[in-house]
Structure formats: structure tokens, C-alpha cells
Amino acid sequence: MDDSTFETFFANPPSTIDMSLLDRARIPHHISCIMDGNGRWATSRGLSRGEGHKAGIVSLREIITACVRLGVDVLSAYAFSTENWSRPQAEVNLLMHLFAKTFIEELPLLHRENVRVVFLGDIEALPDETRRVFEYGLEQTRDHTGMVLALAVNYGGRAEITRAARLIAQRVQAGTLDPEDITQDVVADHLYTAGLPDPELVIRTSGELRLSNYLLWQVAYAEFYVTDTYWPDFDRWGLVDAILSFQHRDRRFGGLSAAKGR
Ligand code: IPE
Ligand code: IPE
Ligand code: MG
Numbered sequence: 001m002d003d004s005t006f007e008t009f010f011a012n013p014p015s016t017i018d019m020s021l022l023d024r025a026r027i028p029h030h031i032s033c034i035m036d037g038n039g040r041w042a043t044s045r046g047l048s049r050g051e052g053h054k055a056g057i058v059s060l061r062e063i064i065t066a067c068v069r070l071g072v073d074v075l076s077a078y079a080f081s082t083e084n085w086s087r088p089q090a091e092v093n094l095l096m097h098l099f100a101k102t103f104i105e106e107l108p109l110l111h112r113e114n115v116r117v118v119f120l121g122d123i124e125a126l127p128d129e130t131r132r133v134f135e136y137g138l139e140q141t142r143d144h145t146g147m148v149l150a151l152a153v154n155y156g157g158r159a160e161i162t163r164a165a166r167l168i169a170q171r172v173q174a175g176t177l178d179p180e181d182i183t184q185d186v187v188a189d190h191l192y193t194a195g196l197p198d199p200e201l202v203i204r205t206s207g208e209l210r211l212s213n214y215l216l217w218q219v220a221y222a223e224f225y226v227t228d229t230y231w232p233d234f235d236r237w238g239l240v241d242a243i244l245s246f247q248h249r250d251r252r253f254g255g256l257s258a259a260k261g262r
Contacts, residue, residue, distance in 0.1 A: 009069045010236065017237050023247055028200035030074040031067060031239075032222070034214055035060065037206025037230030044230075050094045055232035057102045061109065066236040067147060068113045070243070074148045074196050076120065078214050082156030096126065099153065100133040107140060114146030120192040120215075121155030122163075150196060157216030164190035193218055201246045203239070205231040223249050 003009045006024075013019050035056055042052030060077060067075040080095060110117060123134050134153070167190045171177035177186075188194065198218045204210075207228040211219070225242040227234070250257050 003065060003069075006069045009066065010240070013240070014237055017240055017244075019240070021244055021247075022240060024071070026247055027070050027072060027243060028246055029072070030076065030197045030199045030201075031072050031243075032076040032078075032199035032202045032215065032219075033060075033063065033231075033234075034078045034202065034204040034212065035231040035234075036204060036208055036212075038232060040206060041230035041232040049091060050098075052230075052232060053095055053098055057098065059232050059234050061106065062235055063239055064109070064115065064147075064149060065113065066239050068115065070239075072147055074150060074199075076150035076152060076193075076196075076199060076215075078152045078155065078212075080121075080153045080155070081213055082121075082154060082159050083213060093127075096130045100130045103133050103137050107137060110137070110141050110144070110149070114144045115141060115149050116144040116146070117141045118148060118150050118196075120150050120152040120160075122159070123153060125154055148196065150193065152214070155192070156213045157211070158213060160191055161187075161217060188217070191217060198222065201225060201242060203227070203234075203242045205229055205234050205238075221251070221253055223251065 010019055038052035038056040039049040040052075041055060042049050045051075063077075064075060079099065084095075085092060109115075117137050119134060119138065123131055126134070130153075164187055168177065168182060168186065172179055172182075193215070198220070199215060199222045202215075202219055202222045202224050204224070204226045207226060209226060215222075223246050225245050227238060227242070229238055252258075
């Protein structure tokens with residue numbers, strides 16, 4: 001299948017999706033996915049949870065390409081939280097190995113699509129194999145000028161804000177920053193997402209209505225879209241449905257509706 005253009009990639013939509021309704025001039029700059037439901041997807045098919053995680057990676061690949069075709073600037077994806085270490089060791093090991101293995105396998109895709117990878121979270125603390133591969137990928141894609149793919153691995157919103165507080169305190173202690181000069185921009189500059197726009201659309205699969213410690217600071221005014229679909233079943237059409245929903249929202253940012261005047 002030729003997936004190289006927007007038209008070919010989004011040819012033959014299901015009957016539930018009307019592509020003519022999509023406003024291509026109003027695609028969210030930053031889309032963020034909480035990729036949930038791999039385990040339940042697998043269990044419902046009598047497969048191991050590991051099979052669910054493998055299937056989840058296939059979905060991520062499709063969503064990366066879809067976002068590139070749509071002209072998204074930043075796609076972020078929650079892959080492993082600071083709380084996920086509490087899962088059985090065998091599942092944690094499998095995930096860490098899978099991250100390393102697939103990341104190497106997908107590097108040609110990232111090169112072809114001109115995608116620059118960044119990581120959100122403490123990747124220093126990952127097992128050696130995974131950390132090395134991630135550092136290699138960072139280095140290899142550093143000069144790419146297309147979409148940014150921000151992978152949240154060993155990420156927690158509270159850990160991120162705590163780290164920012166520590167980094168800012170160190171600057172104050174060193175005398176290079178006056179406490180009076182600590183603005184919201186200064187805080188944002190000390191988060192893992194420094195330099196990236198805030199997510200405008202956050203998608204959570206598998207029906208859970210919670211953030212699970214994800215991008216707590218950055219989602220202040222994000223639009224949420226929750227689908228019951230498990231992540232391995234989430235595809236380009238699910239993404240378009242989320243964007244169509246986003247395009248219908250009245251984003252007021254605490255003000256009054258743009259349509260009703262201010
Ligand atoms: C999301 O799927 C992937 C990770 C958290 C690594 P889950 O593994 O949470 O799947 P469920 O929620 O148990 O179905
Ligand atoms: C959130 O999913 C984290 C990721 C998708 C990586 P979880 O499955 O860990 O979240 P909870 O435990 O249901 O809140
Ligand atoms: Mg889950």
C-alpha cells in the first residue's frame with residue numbers, strides 16, 4: 001500500500017468517518033496519546049499481556065505516520081509511567097526489552113519521515129540496553145526537522161514538577177536566578193517538555209477517565225478525547241475521529257466563546 005501522501009494514507013475511510021469534515025488548517029499542533037489497554041486487549045483474545053504490548057507498538061507506528069501526514073508538529077505518547085515499575089518484574093523487563101528492540105527497528109521509519117525523537121522522563125534510570133538505544137536514537141534523529149516524537153518513558157507528572165523545583169532551587173542557590181523572576185515560563189523551561197508547545201488534544205484509549213500522572217502542568221487547557229477502543233485497536237481513523245471532535249470544541253481558555261463575542 002502506498003502510504004506516502006495524505007490522500008493515499010487516508011483513502012478508503014470507514015463509513016463512520018467523513019474526511020470532508022476535517023479542517024486541515026486546524027490540525028492540533030501537539031497531539032498526545034495515553035496508550036492504554038494493551039493488557040486488556042490481549043486478555044480478551046486469550047493472549048499474554050506481552051502480545052498486547054507488541055500489538056500496541058504496531059498502533060504507535062501507524063499513529064506516527066498518520067500524524068506526519070496530517071502535519072502535526074508534536075506527537076507525544078505515554079509509554080511507561082513512574083508508577084509502572086510496580087508491575088510484575090517480568091512485565092517490566094519485557095517492556096524495557098521491547099522498547100529497545102522496536103526503537104532500533106523503527107529508526108528507518110523515523111529517518112524516512114524526518115521525525116526527531118525526544119524523551120520525557122528520567123531515561124538515565126532505565127536498564128542499560130534501553131537507555132543506550134534511546135541515547136543512540138536521540139543522537140541519530142537530532143537534526144531531523146519534521147515532526148517531534150516525544151516518548152514519555154519513566155515519566156511522571158509529579159516527578160517532573162518536583163525535578164523542575166529542584167533545578168530552579170539550584171539556580172537560586174547559585175545566585176543566577178532571583179526568586180522574583182520565577183515565572184510560569186521559567187517553570188515550563190525546566191520541564192522535560194521545555195521548548196515544545198503544550199498538548200492541544202489528549203487522547204486516552206481503553207475508556208479510563210483519568211490522567212494517571214501524565215503531563216499535569218502541560219494539559220492545563222488541553223482538550224480530552226477518551227475512546228473505549230483498546231490501544232492496539234486504535235488506528236488512523238480513531239485519530240481522525242479524535243481530531244474531528246477537537247475541531248468541534250469551543251476552547252474558551254477562561255474567557256468567553258469566540259463565537260458569542262468577548
Ligand atoms: C498500556 O497498556 C501500556 C503500559 C502502561 C505500558 P496497559 O498495560 O496498561 O494495559 P491495561 O490497562 O492493563 O489493559
Ligand atoms: C497509564 O496507563 C500509563 C501509560 C499508558 C504508560 P496505566 O495503565 O499505567 O494507568 P492506570 O494504572 O490505569 O491509572
Ligand atoms: Mg492500563
